[in-house]
Amino acid sequence: MPSRRSFLQAGSLAPFLSILPAQTPPSLSKPTRLKPGDTVGLFCPAAPAYSQETVKIAQESLMALGFQTKLGPHIYDRYGYLAGRDADRAADLHALFDDKSVKAIMAIHGGWGCARLLPLLDYDLIQRNPKVLIGYSDVTALLLAIYAKTGLVTLHGPVGSATFNAYTVDWFKRLLMDGEALxxxxxxxxxxxxxxxxxxxxxxxxxxxxxxxxxxxxxxxxxxxxxxxxxxxxxxxxxxxxxxxxxxxxxxxxxxxxxxxxxxxxxxxxxxxxxxxxxxxxxxxxxxxxxxxxxxxxxxxxxxxxxxxxxxxxxxxxxxxxxxxxxxxxxxxxxxxxxxxx
CATH class of the missing domain: 3.50.30.60 (LD-carboxypeptidase A C-terminal domain-like)
Incomplete structure (x- = not known):
């Protein structure tokens, strides 16, 4: 029987590394282009919304773009460094995907916690209700998992607490509102x-x-x-x-x-x-x-x-x-x- 050292030296780990659980996504699904009057759902998938003013500024910024906003029911919850219990944060995401009036979903901010939601998500529900999901930083966990599991195009872009300055807004609008292949x-x-x-x-x-x-x-x-x-x-x-x-x-x-x-x-x-x-x-x-x-x-x-x-x-x-x-x-x-x- 070969020793552990000879096993490693022979490169026998290569077959195992090649069968990581990465997967080919289902057929690509694109969210519908956004337009003025659409509703953007805001939720906290990870860190809490420590400041009500931050949420208000996010709402006002989106309203200045012509959108309406809707807050996830648990947006102000707290559980230590998390925005409430995992099940409640996942429930907010499910509710926003299931709500026909909501056309886009934006995280208020990142911070650790999104990866805790991945085993709890109803990917069939999400796949049946494709819509814009946008954020960055820790929201990467949701963007990657939902794309991998459902084929939905997700967006690495501003969160609600980001600065909605002219540069950031221009790229957001051109991609998601004008539908440019930019x-x-x-x-x-x-x-x-x-x-x-x-x-x-x-x-x-x-x-x-x-x-x-x-x-x-x-x-x-x-x-x-x-x-x-x-x-x-x-x-x-x-x-x-x-x-x-x-x-x-x-x-x-x-x-x-x-x-x-x-x-x-x-x-x-x-x-x-x-x-x-x-x-x-x-x-x-x-x-x-x-x-x-x-x-x-x-x-x-x-x-x-x-x-x-x-x-x-x-x-x-x-x-x-x-x-x-x-x-x-x-x-x-x-x-x-x-x-x-x-």
Missing amino acids: TMRNPTEKGDNLTQVQDRITTLRPGLARGRLVGGNLTVLSHLIGSPYLPDWKNTILFLEDTHEDIYRVDRMLTHLKLAGILNQIAGFVFGKCSDCNPSNGGYGSLTLDDILAEHIVSLAKPAFSGAMIGHIRDKFTVPLGIDAEIDATAGTIRLLESAVS
């Missing part, structure tokens, strides 16, 4: 500088790549590996973002994606913003985010770029999961090959 391109303004300083694109590996857009928050996504709530990664464009993570943790999570066989399957890669992800001050120094991306991503020899307006930032794209897209890693663009809404 090209996402970073701002290029130099201001009074001699060259562009903010929101620059870095080409990690030049070239064009096509595939289904899938991704979200790196921390949340990496913690779903090994669960049945991730989609098939073959020929996808993987986009990632994060915030307040030490570089060694980003290294650890990208290593996890590599060991799980995910990075080898993708067609292209986009890294958005990793806000406040700076090298730590201790020890003998640190690798940088550039170092980590060079080691894990450039070595894939697939088109890749970083710096896209995706993440815990004021000005952000709304990015659909499940839509075919083409990236130009030299220009730093994401071009949708079809509309994200029906």
